[in-house]
Amino acid sequence: xxxxxxxxxxxxxxxxxxxxxxxxxxxxxxxxxYPTPRNLNYWWTFGGILSxxxxxxxxxxxxxxxxxxxxxxxxxxSVEIIMRDVNYGWLLRYLHANGAAMFFFAVYAHxxxxxxxxxxxxxxxxxxxxxxxxxxxxxxxxxxxxxxVWGQMSFWxxxxxxxxxxxxxxxxxxxxxxxxxxxxxxxxxxxxxxSLHYLLPFAIAGVVVLHVWALHVAGQNNPAGVExxxxxxxxxxxxxxxxxxxxxxxxxxxxxxWFVFYIPNYLGHPDNYIPANPAVTPAEIVPEWYYxxxxxxxxxxxxxxxxxxxxxxxxxxLAFLPWLDTSKVRSARYxxxxxxxxxxxxxxxxxxGWLGSxxxxxxxxxxxxxxxxxxxxxxxxxxxxLGLFEKTKPLPNSISESVLQAKA
Amino acid sequence: MTTVSSADHTRRDFLYIxxxxxxxxxxAAVLVPLISQMNPDASTIAAGAPVEIxxxxxxxxxxxxxxxxxxxxxxxxxxxxxxxxxxxVNVGSLPDPEPDSERVKPGHDQWLVxxxxxxxxGCIPLAHQGDYDGWFCPCHGSQYDTAGRIxxxxxxxxxxxxxxxxxxxxxxxxx
Numbered sequence: 001x002x003x004x005x006x007x008x009x010x011x012x013x014x015x016x017x018x019x020x021x022x023x024x025x026x027x028x029x030x031x032x033x034y035p036t037p038r039n040l041n042y043w044w045t046f047g048g049i050l051s052x053x054x055x056x057x058x059x060x061x062x063x064x065x066x067x068x069x070x071x072x073x074x075x076x077x078s079v080e081i082i083m084r085d086v087n088y089g090w091l092l093r094y095l096h097a098n099g100a101a102m103f104f105f106a107v108y109a110h111x112x113x114x115x116x117x118x119x120x121x122x123x124x125x126x127x128x129x130x131x132x133x134x135x136x137x138x139x140x141x142x143x144x145x146x147x148x149v150w151g152q153m154s155f156w157x158x159x160x161x162x163x164x165x166x167x168x169x170x171x172x173x174x175x176x177x178x179x180x181x182x183x184x185x186x187x188x189x190x191x192x193x194x195s196l197h198y199l200l201p202f203a204i205a206g207v208v209v210l211h212v213w214a215l216h217v218a219g220q221n222n223p224a225g226v227e228x229x230x231x232x233x234x235x236x237x238x239x240x241x242x243x244x245x246x247x248x249x250x251x252x253x254x255x256x257x258w259f260v261f262y263i264p265n266y267l268g269h270p271d272n273y274i275p276a277n278p279a280v281t282p283a284e285i286v287p288e289w290y291y292x293x294x295x296x297x298x299x300x301x302x303x304x305x306x307x308x309x310x311x312x313x314x315x316x317x318l319a320f321l322p323w324l325d326t327s328k329v330r331s332a333r334y335x336x337x338x339x340x341x342x343x344x345x346x347x348x349x350x351x352x353g354w355l356g357s358x359x360x361x362x363x364x365x366x367x368x369x370x371x372x373x374x375x376x377x378x379x380x381x382x383x384x385x386l387g388l389f390e391k392t393k394p395l396p397n398s399i400s401e402s403v404l405q406a407k408a
Numbered sequence: 409m410t411t412v413s414s415a416d417h418t419r420r421d422f423l424y425i426x427x428x429x430x431x432x433x434x435x436a437a438v439l440v441p442l443i444s445q446m447n448p449d450a451s452t453i454a455a456g457a458p459v460e461i462x463x464x465x466x467x468x469x470x471x472x473x474x475x476x477x478x479x480x481x482x483x484x485x486x487x488x489x490x491x492x493x494x495x496x497v498n499v500g501s502l503p504d505p506e507p508d509s510e511r512v513k514p515g516h517d518q519w520l521v522x523x524x525x526x527x528x529x530g531c532i533p534l535a536h537q538g539d540y541d542g543w544f545c546p547c548h549g550s551q552y553d554t555a556g557r558i559x560x561x562x563x564x565x566x567x568x569x570x571x572x573x574x575x576x577x578x579x580x581x582x583x
Binding site for chain 1: 430440
């Protein structure tokens with residue numbers, strides 16, 4: 001972590017390589033000797049799970065691309081050919097489709113862990129912002145992948161999402177036409193979405209490298225939220241973090257496999273098994289579950305432009321979180337008031353997700369407005385003020401002290 | 409760590425083995441679909457079913473080309489001269505010795521059916537060309553005779569014969 005690695009391989013071939021390319025030293029210092037706080041809990045394993053999911057999505061995606069045809073007349077059919085004719089095509093497609101859902105589940109666990117334990121605070125602001133960028137890229141990638149199936153939900157998702165940009169005053173329509181490459185969503189749109197859907201995961205992988213780099217500069221945060229001070233506060237990455245990450249990865253894969261093998265279409269919408277029809281919009285349009293909270297925010301605002309602004313702000317605001325939270329105490333363990341507001345935020349986000357799947361009428365609209373208000377108030381009012389007024393609990397002197405106190 | 413007791417060791421060992429076993433089995437299992445998906449799919453295999461070819465329209469001396477399993481199949485209606493040429497060869501002197509009788513079906517000497525893919529590197533030889541009235545491969549100059557046997561050039565083997573049978577005197581079924 002500090003200075004060049006002192007690692008010396010014992011194998012002579014590796015010694016030869018190490019002098020010319022110190023890659024085994026890099027791996028050793030990053031994943032073997034790397035000091036991790038000794039009090040990390042299972043919420044810290046989602047970073048590894050997310051890397052695994054990115055890998056799974058890239059591998060299954062490359063395989064699906066071998067069988068998929070990005071053309072309006074053939075796309076839906078080629079997906080059905082994957083499901084029926086290609087050897088294990090059904091498995092690979094279900095792995096990819098449910099993999100996206102598992103990926104988002106893990107990223108939400110990862111984000112909320114960061115928020116609960118204040119992982120975004122100094123000196124980890126850049127690490128956090130890189131994470132927000134990864135999340136944005138994931139949303140764009142997931143959306144475009146959903147369009148490729150070219151079912152009814154795909155087509156109308158593409159129409160609705162691209163039309164968000166039509167809210168921009170003056171140049172909105174020009175931008176939307178440019179996004180489409182035509183007068184409506186059509187073959188050029190499908191082709192460019194396919195190209196970008198293949199490209200963006202590699203862009204994500206690139207930002208992940210920066211994310212991990214930034215992580216290894218600042219070191220990991222931990223449940224106590226105090227920095228490691230001595231060797232007593234840390235344990236080496238291997239075997240402690242390796243086994244912890246590996247164990248939860250395997251458990252995560254078991255849940256993933258349960259979805260893939262037993263309820264592969266549970267999270268999907270049946271209308272997406274109807275080929276895209278530009279002449280008929282389905283009676284009920286809902287995005288995938290992982291976008292529902294944002295969809296609810298969009299519909300909660302009764303003005304087109306303001307709704308779109310609220311939608312994008314709800315994501316963009318995350319990038320400013322390190323400065324909106326004025327408290328110096330990181331972990332919610334020592335912030336009794338913050339903890340309550342945090343769990344209210346979780347309620348609001350899950351509530352918005354539920355409301356996003358409901359028709360925009362009656363009580364649903366009112367609730368969506370309440371939760372939307374709270375979502376923004378959390379970032380813009382609660383966090384800035386809480387840092388000034390909250391009486392926090394005393395912080396432990398060190399990580400080992402907090403661990404030993406808990407044991408006693 | 410000094411605080412680690414032997415009980416912790418046992419639990420960690422168990423987790424190591426359990427995690428490793430489930431992870432290894434899962435990873436190995438997932439290799440099957442990842443490899444298998446590149447093999448021909450069900451529609452490709454279905455499209456490779458046998459095809460029937462009517463020989464009646466093929467004039468004496470004519471060579472037609474049909475496709476079976478995406479491979480070009482040459483059907484040669486040989487003249488008496490072609491058959492004699494093919495039969496009057498010292499089989500022992502050929503690079504890939506095979507008598508003409510093994511290249512055709514008994515009683516159907518006039519019909520030569522073969523896969524039109526050069527045994528050198530897979531090009532399609534041109535019919536009615538070369539020094540032996542058979543085929544000439546434009547890629548590297550291999551020459552085949554009127555029984556489709558290699559006579560000259562870099563190809564190591566005779567042109568292969570597809571599986572086929574006579575359904576009637578004027579109809580064959582390839583595959």
